[in-house]
Amino acid sequence: MKKLFSLLLALALVLTMVPAxxxxxxxxxxxxxxxxxxxxxxxxxxxxxxxxxxxxxxxxxxxxxxxxxxxxxxxxxxxxxxxxxxxxxxxxxxxxxxxxxxxxxxxxxxxxxxxxxxxxxxxxxADNEQMAYDEMTWLIDYAQRQGITFDNAVMLIGDLGDENAVQRYNGFSKAIAETPGVVNVCVEVPTEWDQQVALAGLQNALQSNPDIDLIITPSDFLWTPIQSALEQAGKWAKIGEENHVAVISFDGDVNGMQMMKDGYNWANAAQGxxxxxxxxxxxxxxxxxxxxxxxxxxxxPGIVCNLENFEEVRESVWGWAGVK
Amino acid sequence: MGKARRSPLEFALKYGVYTIFVVIVIIFGLSNKNFLSTSNILLLLEQSAPIMIGVIGMTFVMMDGGIDISAGSNMYLSAAVSALLMTRMTADGSLITSAWQYILFMLVSLCVGALIGFFNGLMISRFRIVPFIVTLITTSIARGLGMFFTDMKLIIVNNMGFKFNDKSFLGISLLVYIAVALLILFHCVLRYTTYGCQLKAQGNNHEAAQKLGINITRNTLISYVLCGALCGLAGIMLAGQSGGVPTSLAEGYEFIIIPSAVLGGISLFGGKGSILPGCIIGNLLINTIVNGLTMMSANPYVYTIVRGVIIFIAVMVDSLNYKGEIR
Missing domain, CATH: 3.40.50.2300 (Response regulator)
Incomplete structure (x- = not known):
């Protein structure tokens, strides 16, 4: 047994020395x-x-x-x-x-x-700030055309040490500030890019503001906690259904694009x-x-995919390929 | 002979965490009318439940004077293995609906966690390797294995029907019932069984306990297996709570679990503490602060500072309370 083991060990050593x-x-x-x-x-x-x-x-x-x-x-x-x-x-x-x-x-x-x-x-x-700004500007413009306002929005924030997370936060905030009266952020929730932290933050936000009508997420990665929190609050509903909470997201990954196709996501700023x-x-x-x-x-340059241009641009978003 | 009176400092050190908790509850309660609502209190318990289970496991290890840095990675690997099993079982498009399936997945996670705990315990008790080093290595191995098995992909479990957010009885989440049952069970194990008493004794002084004939090798091994198993269970509960198993699931959670245990009075130096109320107060305090800050719409940067301050207070109080020699 020992001999066999030594032989195998020697063989392994020889193999590692063979230049790839x-x-x-x-x-x-x-x-x-x-x-x-x-x-x-x-x-x-x-x-x-x-x-x-x-x-x-x-x-x-x-x-x-x-x-x-x-x-x-x-x-x-x-x-x-x-x-x-x-x-x-x-x-x-x-x-x-x-x-x-x-x-x-x-x-x-x-x-x-x-x-x-x-x-x-x-x-x-990608110019994260510009993309976030463009996405929020579209939402505000669309809301104005539809005659709706978001009075109780929640802004999820990624890790504050991540430049992209900060840029997205700045882009969203800048667009909101430029057109007051359409989107009112009542709670900002830091997530540290952790689904559990995001879930707890959203649950807490829903407790303090049960009338939340918009969730702004800096990444499609956070869709599962968003779904869990909204389901628990009885607010997981498609666009047009009762209790629907609007969501806009970022990344353009398969989960975010699936949510757009399924009717939960209003817009997605997709990086390449x-x-x-x-x-x-x-x-x-x-x-x-x-x-x-x-x-x-x-x-x-990225792509902002939204309710209005979805059919037109979805094929260009990298996450669309995996959508069922 | 009358009882010696405690000085205010001694009182603060002994009951400081409870005092802080009460003060915080009053402040947040006054600042937001929803904070003290029944639904928010139940939510806080639900959010704390999985970590509380991890804290129970860590208590056994810390009672022995050990530490398990691999708790977070253990949670991830255990949840990932169960999630992969779910993927196989629902490949035909069916959903996980029966209680037996839930029990199966929880048992699988528990067993995977126990295996990791067994490895840790074996290395520490038999081969006398320092707990910090062994569990640090296991941290890397467990997360690496999880990433390898899942091909580093996020596994979404709520789409397969595995979710805890709709499982409740009398308005209380199933997670809370599980946590309460385990708290009571392991409180009894630690307090009323020979094993529990021996673990406390050896945590105070390993050499003396050995001389008394206590099988410290076996007890240490059991404590790590228990910690591993409970962390495994906590892992799948976390996944069922948030709805997915990302590769970052429970990353760094050992640094929530250990301070939570210390805040609850479980000493980093071993031999001191109890499951009830120790395992409840620490994590509940951390979650209460985060919950209250969100309700107050606090600045996002404040959260990290507050958490750091709490951990600092926990370790400082433990050090000031400790009277023995630092090993």
Whole structure:
């Protein structure tokens, strides 16, 4: 038995020493977490494009830990990655890692989350504030045309350390403030991107304001707690049905688009999860080929899908493909 | 001989959490008429129920002077395994409706959690590895396994019919009944059984307990299995409550469970505390504050600060109360 075990161990060691077929390019990828459909779609798109362009991806996942992410990026530098794509856990904490990369001559590409106070070599990002603003502006305009107001709205907020969450909050708030009297936010609920926290916050909000008529969510990731809380309050109803609570969401993932199709969601600001993933790998290859990018910030324009343009634009939203 | 009078500081240290709780309830009660409504009180109990079950498990481990950092990941893996089983069982489009199915999924989660607890307990009791290190490793393994099994996807369980938000009796959520039953059961286990008494004794002094003939290896193993099993059960309850199992389910919840236990008087140094009312007050206090802040439409940034302050108070009070040598 011992001999067999030794033989297997030796074989395993030999196999690990056999060099793999080396790819043409090697790129580091530091993800925050893969806890939402958006990040999964973005991650898979990068792998797809990497396979197409013969790129080897050395990846690490920080699991929501900003310090861990910085350490992992140091490991990627040590492993010889000359370009690192970063989906930052925290827009402020990542600055030191970006500086470390610059000192080591490693190019950095920010994936979906910008770092306004840092100096990355490229940023692929949707203009979250503008998209949230456009989405809310549409809702306000639509409500005015229909002669309705939302007097008891709840605004869910993502993690306050996430630049995107803050931008979405700012975009929604700016549009509401510009046209007073249509949407009145009575409660703001921080969710920390945690479904349980979102559920408890919404339940609490429904207790204090049983007449809630609009939920503004910064991500389609929060649809399950929204459904649970509204079901419990007897308010899970489709558009046009009694007790319906309007919801507008963000991301354009499969759950959010399903809710639009099923008649619960009024609007969805969709980022290009797949396009952003493709762009990150393409820029990484450009950097490795010595090509500098013309603009350091690549803006994914995104799509605001709403009740009025749903039929027209739904096919362009990345999450629509998975809708049943 | 008369009883020695407690100084106000001693009183505050011993009953400080209860005093804070009462003051907070009065403040929030005066600021919002709905805060003290029956439905809000029942909601608070419902929200607290799953974490309370986790706190019960953690109490056994902490009573022994140990700690289980893997509680949150354990909850995720246990819920993920059950959710995958649900996906298989409802592949034909059927819905989960019978009580037996609910019991089955809860038992599956409980068993997965118990297995993780057994691994932790074995490493700690038999191989004498430090609890913090063992459970830290298990944290990573459990969440990684969950992500691997689920292909890192969010599993929506309420669409398969598995939800607790519509399960109630006499207006009280099923989750509350489960939590209350377990609180009473494990209060009796800790207080009235030989195992409970031995665990308290060994938590105070492992060497002395061993000299007295107490099987500390077995007791430690049982405490981790109990903690694992109860965290597993709490995991599926959380999933049924929110409606889904994301990869971030219960991430970092050990840092809610442990302070909740400490707030309830269960010492980080072992050998001290009780299930009732210890396991109720801590988590209830945290949830009450969040509930009250939402009702007051507080600034979103305030929540994190308040939670941090509560955890700080909990640990400070425990340290000030502790009279023995810090191990």
């Amino acid at each position: 077929m080396a790819a043409t390019y090697k790129v580091g990828l530091s993800m925050d977490d893969l806890n939402t459909e958006f990040w999964m779609g973005n991650y898979k798109a990068m792998h797809e494009k990497a396979a197409e362009l013969d790129v080897e991806i050395v990846e690490v996942i920080a699991g929501g830990d900003a310090n861990k992410q910085n350490e992992q990026i140091a490991d990627l530098i040590a492993q010889g990655c000359k370009v690192i794509i970063i989906a930052a856990v925290d827009s402020a904490s990542i600055i030191s890692a970006i500086e470390e990369c610059a000192d080591a001559g490693v190019k950095t590409i920010m994936d979906n989350r910008s770092c306004p106070d840092g100096n990355p070599d490229a940023t692929v990002v 999860a797949i396009e952003e993933g493709y762009m990150c790998i393409e820029i990484a290859v450009d950097f490795l080929n010595g090509v500098e990018v013309a603009e350091s910030e690549m803006i994914d």
